[in-house]
Amino acid sequence: xxxxxxxxxxxxxxxxxxxxxxxxxxxxxxxxxxxxxxxxxxxxxxxxxxxxxxxxxxxxxxxxxxxxxxxxxxxxxxxxxxxxxxxxxxxxxxxxxxxxxxxxxxxxxxxxxxxxxxxxxxxxxxxxxxxxxxxxxxxxxxxxxxxxxxxxxxxxxxxxxxxxxxxxxxxxxxxxxxxxxxxxxxxxxxxxxxxxxxxxxxxxxxxxxxxxxxxxxxxxxxxxxxxxxxxxxxxxxxxxxxxxxxxxxxxxxxxxxxxxxxxxxxxxxxxxxxxxxxxxxxxxxxxxxxxxxxxxxxxxxxxxxxxxxxxxxxxxxxxxxxxxxxxxxxxxxxxxxxxxxxxxxxxxxxxxxxxxxxxxxxxxxxxxxxxxxxxxxxxxxxxxxxxxxxxxxxxxxxxxxxxxxxxxxxxxxxxxxxxxxxxxxxxxxxxxxxxxxxxxxxxxxxxxxxxxxxxxxxxxxxxxxxxxxxxxxxxxxxxxxxx
Amino acid sequence: xxxxxxxxxxxxxxxxxxxxxxxxxxxxxxxxxxxxxxxxxxxxxxxxxxxxxxxxxxxxxxxxxxxxxxxxxxxxxxxxxxxxxxxxxxxxxxx
Numbered sequence: 001x002x003x004x005x006x007x008x009x010x011x012x013x014x015x016x017x018x019x020x021x022x023x024x025x026x027x028x029x030x031x032x033x034x035x036x037x038x039x040x041x042x043x044x045x046x047x048x049x050x051x052x053x054x055x056x057x058x059x060x061x062x063x064x065x066x067x068x069x070x071x072x073x074x075x076x077x078x079x080x081x082x083x084x085x086x087x088x089x090x091x092x093x094x095x096x097x098x099x100x101x102x103x104x105x106x107x108x109x110x111x112x113x114x115x116x117x118x119x120x121x122x123x124x125x126x127x128x129x130x131x132x133x134x135x136x137x138x139x140x141x142x143x144x145x146x147x148x149x150x151x152x153x154x155x156x157x158x159x160x161x162x163x164x165x166x167x168x169x170x171x172x173x174x175x176x177x178x179x180x181x182x183x184x185x186x187x188x189x190x191x192x193x194x195x196x197x198x199x200x201x202x203x204x205x206x207x208x209x210x211x212x213x214x215x216x217x218x219x220x221x222x223x224x225x226x227x228x229x230x231x232x233x234x235x236x237x238x239x240x241x242x243x244x245x246x247x248x249x250x251x252x253x254x255x256x257x258x259x260x261x262x263x264x265x266x267x268x269x270x271x272x273x274x275x276x277x278x279x280x281x282x283x284x285x286x287x288x289x290x291x292x293x294x295x296x297x298x299x300x301x302x303x304x305x306x307x308x309x310x311x312x313x314x315x316x317x318x319x320x321x322x323x324x325x326x327x328x329x330x331x332x333x334x335x336x337x338x339x340x341x342x343x344x345x346x347x348x349x350x351x352x353x354x355x356x357x358x359x360x361x362x363x364x365x366x367x368x369x370x371x372x373x374x375x376x377x378x379x380x381x382x383x384x385x386x387x388x389x390x391x392x393x394x395x396x397x398x399x400x401x402x403x404x405x406x407x408x409x410x411x412x413x414x415x416x417x418x419x420x421x422x423x424x425x426x427x428x429x430x431x432x433x434x435x436x437x438x439x440x441x442x443x444x445x446x447x448x449x450x451x452x453x454x455x456x457x458x459x460x461x462x463x464x465x466x467x468x469x470x471x472x473x474x475x476x477x478x479x480x481x482x483x
Numbered sequence: 484x485x486x487x488x489x490x491x492x493x494x495x496x497x498x499x500x501x502x503x504x505x506x507x508x509x510x511x512x513x514x515x516x517x518x519x520x521x522x523x524x525x526x527x528x529x530x531x532x533x534x535x536x537x538x539x540x541x542x543x544x545x546x547x548x549x550x551x552x553x554x555x556x557x558x559x560x561x562x563x564x565x566x567x568x569x570x571x572x573x574x575x576x577x578x
Contacts, residue, residue, distance in 0.1 A: 098558050191538045205536060234543055303521045314498060321499075323571055328564035334574050336499065344501020352500060356491065356510060357517055359498040370521060375534030377524050382535060415516045431538020455539070 001026055002161040003478070006070055006218045009164065013059055013069045020059065020069030024052040024113050027071045031115065031162045034482070037138045039157040041076045042084050043116040051113040058111055066221055068111030073163035075154050076117040077124055078104050078209070079198040087200045088120040088132040088150075091320050091327045091346035101198025102230050103167060103209055110225050115163055119153030122348045123317065124174055124202045126150050127421055130411045131350040138407070139182060140479040141445055145404035148178030154212045155182035160482045165213040165222055169199060171206045172305055173399070173424025176436035179212055180399035180448025183438045185465065185475060186212045187219050190456050191431035192237030194223075195230035203312040204235065206305075206428040215475050216437065216465035220244035223458060242459050248466040253287035255464065256392040262298040263397030263423055271442035272398055279439040279449045279468070280396060286467055293388040293395060297380045301426035302418060304381065307361050307374035308429070313351075314358030320346065353414065382430040385452075389432070394464060395452040398423050399436045403445035423450060433458050437465045438474035446474075484522055485515035 001023055004012065013020055028045055048071070055069035079085045079097035081104075086092045100108070107114070121131040129137040129152025137152040139145040140160040147156040151168030155178035158166050168175040170188035179186025187210045194209040201207060211222035224245070229238040257280070264273065280290060322328040322342025329345050332338035347355070361370035388395060401420055410417045427434045432455055439449035449468075453461045469475050491511045495502050502510060556569060565572040 094562075096562055098555075098562060192541070205538075231546075235537060235541065237539055237541060297527065300524055300527055303524045306517055307521055307524075318498070322564060323573055324559070325562045325564075332574050335576050338574055339499040340501040343499060344503075347500070349506075352502060353510065353513055355498050355500055356494045356502075357514055359494045359500075360486070360490070360514065363494070363497060372534050373524050373529060374521075375536060376529035376532040377527055379532050379535035380527065380529065382538065414513055415520065418517075418520070 002030060005215055006066065006164060006221045009070055010066050020052040020055040020113060021049060023069065024048050024071050024115070027115055027163060034160055034162060037140060037156050037160055037162070038135055039119055039137055039153045039160065039162055040073070040116045041086055041088070041119050041134050041153070044083060044114055047083070048113050048115050055111045055113060065110045067107065067225055069113060070164050071113045071115050072107060073115045073118050073154070073157055073166045074104060075120055075151055075167050075169060077120060077169050077200045078167060079200070080104050080114070080117065083117065085117065085200070086133070087124070088122040088134060089347065089351070090133045093133065093327065095326050099198060102195035102232060103226050104198065106225050118151075118157055118166055121150035121152065122351050123200070123313070124150040124169055124171055125313070125350050125354055127173070127177060127417050128405070128407075128411065129153065129178070130407065131348055133348060136407050139404050140482055141183060142404065144406055145445065146181065146407050148181035148404065150174040151212060152178050155179055155184055155186070158182070158184045158212050158214060159479060161478070165211060165218050167209060167226070168212040169207055169209045170428065171203050171309060172428050173421045175210050175212060176399050176424050176434060176448065176450060177421065179436040181404040181446065183446030183474070183477060184212060184214055185216055185219050185438065186210065186436045187223060187458065187461065188427065188434050189223065189227065189458050190237070190433045192235055193433070193456065193458065194226045195228070195233045195236055197230055197232040201316040203309040204316060205312060206309060208428070216462050216469055217245070217248060220248060220462045239456055244459050244462055247459050247463045250463050251287065252283065252464060252467050255283070255288040255394070257283060257288050257290045258293035258388055258392030258395045259290060260295045260298065260388060260395055260397055261292050262295050267401050267422065268398055269402040272400070272402060272447050275440040275442055275447040276398055276449055282468060282471060286471065291392060293391060295384040295388055295426070297377065297384050298426055300377050301381055301429055302422060304374040304377040304429060305425045306357065306418060307370045308378065310354040310358030311361050311371050312358070314355045314362065317351070317355055322346070350414070378429045381426050385426075385430040385432055389454050394460065397450050397452070399448035399450045403442050403447060427452055431455065433461055435461045435465055437468060438477070440474055484518040486511050486518060
């Protein structure tokens with residue numbers, strides 16, 4: 001039953017093949033059985049069973065929604081009332097959120113069953129899940145490899161069938177990169193599409209929540225619940241939410257695909273390039289035409305990101321002061337000592353690095369040279385996207401330069417880790433939506449194809465991914481040992 | 484471009500961020516590496532370009548000035564490190 005899609009499960013729950021309680025118990029068993037993956041920070045077993053019972057009552061009464069009774073899991077960045085919300089940090093190891101994120105509220109009212117909270121890089125800062133206070137998550141395809149990050153727990157859990165689907169957040173690739181490295185489907189929506197209320201902030205002008213699923217159809221169903229304007233998020237965009245399933249079966253005849261030449265140059269490993277070429281050929285068979293496009297400012301995406309994200313992070317994380325919630329050091333001698341030691345002991349190394357970088361970039365005398373300059377570069381990058389997307393319907397390219405790297409391989413070299421996000425970061429700067437779709441394997445490890453679209457064209461991306469998944473079976477592959 | 488040990492200490496102070504003495508030089512090295520990366524931005528002419536803060540250039544919304552939520556002090560203080568009589572406690576600041 002754990003291999004079924006959301007639509008299939010919804011059918012089984014309605015036909016009486018099994019109940020939500022039975023389904024939930026099966027997933028809870030699997031979570032415990034595969035605890036060594038370290039995908040979950042918290043398992044909410046009692047609450048899950050309670051929610052499953054309520055779902056079964058709704059199903060019997062005939063007032064269930066599509067997600068009613070479906071076991072899902074939340075990235076531990078989303079606040080869940082009465083449940084520990086750690087954000088992968090010692091700083092919030094004792095934090096029981098006093099309210100729900102809007103996204104959590106929406107899943108709760110749809111009747112979805114939350115199995116628990118998923119491991120992640122500390123405060124979503126990392127590309128390997130190794131910066132988590134709770135330890136690295138393992139990639140189900142090779143337990144010596146990273147699952148990617150920061151939504152590494154989400155990707156590993158979905159790939160290993162420890163949840164039907166999961167939420168993720170993406171600031172510089174944190175949904176798409178782990179989705180690619182774990183062989184699942186991940187969608188970063190347009191900035192402002194999904195509410196950030198109750199989603200612990202890292203870089204507010206870039207952060208965006210989205211679905212992590214096995215198939216595009218499941219992603220459409222999840223996004224349907226997540227998307228929408230929220231008064232409580234001042235950056236939420238008031239654009240109506242379409243029916244994301246309505247266009248899934250549209251033909252791709254005549255689709256214009258652009259390949260940004262900067263995505264296929266030096267640095268892309270040859271086995272990933274070959275896998276993507278085969279995927280793009282599938283699209284040709286589906287009736288698409290392929291042209292080359294150019295994004296001249298793309299190479300400056302990493303520098304611009306590593307000013308803007310740390311600057312916003314240094315401001316956002318100033319709220320963790322050891323006074324009102326979260327970690328407080330022992331026996332502070334005075335207020336400065338309380339702030340300094342609580343933060344010094346509560347944050348890990350990567351978070352400190354970014355707070356220091358952001359503080360430097362925003363400090364007197366450097367603000368214009370770094371922050372304003374980066375915001376100007378950001379505008380030019382976003383204009384590149386607008387120009388390229390005016391010529392084509394979508395762009396396609398790699399998500400990552402290579403497949404999953406080994407645990408411990410890059411953690412001591414932060415710059416090298418940053419550079420591996422070259423294909424995902426620019427999308428966040430522009431704010432456009434993008435997906436990672438399983439496109440094959442290279443030496444036994446999954447490869448993701450990135451599809452980048454116009455603002456608010458999530459329905460188009462889902463249609464394009466779904467059509468590919470009708471003629472390929474990469475998205476249904478199960479890692480060995482998790483069948 | 485490189486960041487000195489004392490510049491790292493200044494930033495840590497501004498951020499009220501405790502870092503161990505023995506780690507400072509490694510932060511200085513990492514941050515210097517990041518600064519080298521950032522200087523690449525100078526290759527791009529951005530004269531006359533408007534800085535971009537929101538992808539849709541949306542500005543902060545205004546709303547009617549009415550009470551929408553009551554703060555539940557007890558609930559919020561239940562998760563605080565130290566409270567007394569409805570107040571958050573910190574070490575004495577005034578002798």
